[in-house]
Amino acid sequence: MSEEIQETQGTTSADETAAPSRRKVIGWGGAGLALGAATVGGGVALSRDGDTPVPVADSGSAVPFHGPHQAGIATAVQDRLHFAAFDVKTKDRAELVQLLKDWTRAAERMTAGAEVGEGAYGGLPEAPPDDTGEALGLKPSRLTLTIGFGPSLFDGRFGLKDKRPGALVELPKFPGDNLDPVCSGGDLCVQACADDPQVAVHAIRNLARIGFGKVAVRWSQLGFGKTSSTTPDAQTPRNLFGFKDGTRNIAGTETERLAKHVWVSGKDAEGAAAWLDGGSYLVARRIRMNVETWDRTPLAEQEDIFGRDKREGAPAGKAKEHDEPFLKAMKPDSHVRLAHPDSNAGATILRRGYSFTDGTDGLGRLEAGLFFLAYQKDVRTGFIPVQTSLSRADVLNEYIQHVGSALFAIPPGVRDKDDWWGRALFA
Numbered sequence: 092m093s094e095e096i097q098e099t100q101g102t103t104s105a106d107e108t109a110a111p112s113r114r115k116v117i118g119w120g121g122a123g124l125a126l127g128a129a130t131v132g133g134g135v136a137l138s139r140d141g142d143t144p145v146p147v148a149d150s151g152s153a154v155p156f157h158g159p160h161q162a163g164i165a166t167a168v169q170d171r172l173h174f175a176a177f178d179v180k181t182k183d184r185a186e187l188v189q190l191l192k193d194w195t196r197a198a199e200r201m202t203a204g205a206e207v208g209e210g211a212y213g214g215l216p217e218a219p220p221d222d223t224g225e226a227l228g229l230k231p232s233r234l235t236l237t238i239g240f241g242p243s244l245f246d247g248r249f250g251l252k253d254k255r256p257g258a259l260v261e262l263p264k265f266p267g268d269n270l271d272p273v274c275s276g277g278d279l280c281v282q283a284c285a286d287d288p289q290v291a292v293h294a295i296r297n298l299a300r301i302g303f304g305k306v307a308v309r310w311s312q313l314g315f316g317k318t319s320s321t322t323p324d325a326q327t328p329r330n331l332f333g334f335k336d337g338t339r340n341i342a343g344t345e346t347e348r349l350a351k352h353v354w355v356s357g358k359d360a361e362g363a364a365a366w367l368d369g370g371s372y373l374v375a376r377r378i379r380m381n382v383e384t385w386d387r388t389p390l391a392e393q394e395d396i397f398g399r400d401k402r403e404g405a406p407a408g409k410a411k412e413h414d415e416p417f418l419k420a421m422k423p424d425s426h427v428r429l430a431h432p433d434s435n436a437g438a439t440i441l442r443r444g445y446s447f448t449d450g451t452d453g454l455g456r457l458e459a460g461l462f463f464l465a466y467q468k469d470v471r472t473g474f475i476p477v478q479t480s481l482s483r484a485d486v487l488n489e490y491i492q493h494v495g496s497a498l499f500a501i502p503p504g505v506r507d508k509d510d511w512w513g514r515a516l517f518a
Contacts, residue, residue: 150169150170150232150233150286151230151231151232151233151286152230152231152233153202153203153204153231153233153234154166154202154231154233154234154235156198156199156202156203156236156505157199157504157505157506157507157508157510158504158505158506159369159503159504159506160354160369160370160371160503160504161235161237161238161370161501161502161503161504161505162202162235162236162237162504163235163236163237163282163284163443164237164353164371164441164443164466164501165321165341165343165349165353165441166233166235166284166321166343167233167320167321167322167343168284168317168319168320168321168322168443169232169233169234169235169284169285169286169317170285170286170315170316170317171284171285171286171287171288171291171313171314171315171445172282172283172284172291172312172313172314172315172445172462173283173288173291173292173294173295173311173312173313173314174280174281174282174283174311174312174314174375174462174464175280175281175283175295175298175299175308175310175311175312176241176276176277176278176279176280176308176309176310176311176375176497177277177278177279177280177281177299177302177306177307177308177309178277178278178306178307178309179244179248179278179279179305179306180304180305180306180307181304181305181306182248184248184249184250184517186305187249187305188513188517190301190302190305190306191238191511191512191513191517192511193301194238194281194298194301194302194512195505195510195511195512196511197297197298197301198236198294198298198512199505199508201226201234201236201293201294201297202231202234202235202236203231204229204230204231204234206221206222206224206226206227207221207222207297207301208221208222209221209222210222211223211224211227212224222297223293223296223297223300225289225292225293225296226289226290226293229287229289229290230287230290231285231290232285232286232287232290232291233284233285233286234283234284234285234290234291234294235282235283235284235285236281236282236283236294236298237281237282237284237373237501238279238280238281238282238501238502238512238513239279239280239281239282239373239499239500239501239502240278240279240499240500240501240502240513240516241276241277241278241279241280241497241498241499241500242255242259242260242261242498243276243277243278244278244279245259249517251516251517253363254363254364254366254516255363256360256363256364256367256500257363257364258364258372258469258470258471258500259372259498259500260470260471260498261498262374262470262474262475262496262498263475263479265478265479265482265493266482266483267482267488267492267493268482268492268493268496269492269493269494270493270494270495270496271494271495273310274310274312274377274494274495275310275495275496275497276309276496276497277309277310277497277499278306278309279306279499280373280375280497280499281294281295281298282373282464283295284443288313288315292313295311310495312377312447312462312495313447313449314444314445314446314447314462315445315446315447316328316329316331316445316446317443317444317445318330318336318337318442318444318445318446318461319336319337319340319442319443319444320337320340321340321341321342321343321441321443322342322343323340323342327404327412330380330446330461331380331382331446331459331460331461332380332382332385332393332397332490333393333401334393334397334399334401334404335399335404335412336444337442338399338404338412338413340441340442341353341439341440341441348439349441351439351468352439352440352441352467352468352473353371353440353441353466353467353468354369354370354371354468355367355368355369355370355371355372355468355469356368356468359468359469365515366502366513366515366516366518367500367502367503367515368503368515369502369503369504370500370501370502370503371466371467371468371501372466372467372468372469372470372473372498372499372500372501373464373465373466373498373499373501374440374463374464374465374467374470374473374474374496374497374498375462375463375464375495375496375497375498375499376462376463376465376493376495376496376497377447377460377462377463377493377494377495377496378460378461378462378463378491378492378493378494379458379459379460379491379492379493379494380459380460380461380490380491381456381490381491381492382456382457382459383456383457384489384490385490388490394407395407395421395422395425395486396425396426396486396487396490397425397426397427397487398416398421398422398425398426398427398428399412399427406420406421406427407420407421407425407427408420416428416431418431418433418434422486423484424484424485424486425485425486426481426485426486426487429480429481429484429485430477430480430481430485434480435476435477435480436472436476438472438473438474438476438477439467439473440465440466440467440473440474440477441465441466441467442463442464442465442466443464443466444461444462444463444464444465445461445462445464446459446460446461446462447459447460447461447462460491461491466501470498502515502516503515
């Protein structure tokens with residue numbers, strides 16, 4: 092669960108002066124789009140250079156939507172999350188394809204700080220607005236939208252059964268799992284990350300509204316306080332147990348490690364999975380943390396459990412956070428030792444999880460924890476072996492429980508204005 096699971100513009104519409112009645116004829120998805128590349132909401136948006144995301148200038152700026160990989164993976168981790176899993180309700184393949192196209196066009200606009208379609212006002216008084224309006228006046232806030240396809244999408248309804256990648260497996264039931272189907276699985280997922288929570292919520296809300304009748308939200312999760320970072324030169328964030336998280340996470344600028352451990356390459360995506368070239372795999376786990384029990388645990392015991400000291404984040408027996416861990420100096424059942432790549436045949440994943448608090452559980456305890464998000468090239472050599480090791484022996488399991496789980500294949504990025512999410516899959 093900690094860092095060691097990975098020790099692991101100015102924007103304008105080309106048709107913005109068109110008569111509002113056009114919406115009645117062509118729908119919001121037909122509105123023209125011409126996204127600029129200079130500034131948005133006062134922040135300079137820098138482009139991504141090939142496989143290497145370039146950090147944006149400030150928290151109000153826009154992250155480029157187009158590229159070989161989807162934004163929101165190696166992108167510098169934002170402060171807030173709204174994650175949603177969807178069930179596809181339509182049985183019409185063409186209708187699903189059109190929805191993905193409409194979602195792509197909406198995502199292009201929202202990540203650039205623009206309203207969806209013809210906007211939140213000024214259209215036909217008799218029709219609902221194209222945009223829900225709660226993000227009016229807000230900056231893009233580095234919003235990224237990342238889509239994924241779950242195993243259940245390949246069940247034969249849409250002619251995709253033969254295109255299911257071999258690595259899109261059903262995750263095993265790990266010891267200690269107490270998974271709730273209400274917050275597990277899904278045909279589709281969308282991860283919205285932003286530095287403003289209202290911007291992230293606005294994005295998911297509008298995609299759900301666009302998909303009404305074709306998809307329905309199966310479950311969703313709000314997150315705050317990133318628990319890992321893809322910018323190692325920045326201060327390492329802490330989880331709700333107070334320990335630094337993400338010390339050895341893959342950096343967004345480490346192109347070689349990203350290619351080795353995160354991006355699915357052409358040779359990995361042969362045959363059925365050819366459409367996934369440039370994509371990745373995402374594991375999402377909702378982990379309940381028993382914070383009240385943890386808060387009564389002595390400091391020395393807490394540090395033994397993690398294998399790092401609480402103040403500096405240094406591994407046991409070392410002085411600095413980034414010192415190379417000496418695993419034998421840690422207790423055999425410590426979290427760091429069990430999750431370290433050296434203990435798992437080199438298994439390495441990219442993490443970008445978030446903390447959450449969802450009120451109380453009715454017994455006076457916080458419903459709090461970690462919404463764990465991990466990207467990798469293949470879950471069979473990434474998350475599964477690491478979690479197998481942790482679930483069997485990690486002493487931290489006395490304080491946490493996995494209650495939600497999902498796996499998604501993440502398609503490559505949208506290349507240009509003519510491309511759309513999942514185009515290669517449905518070609």
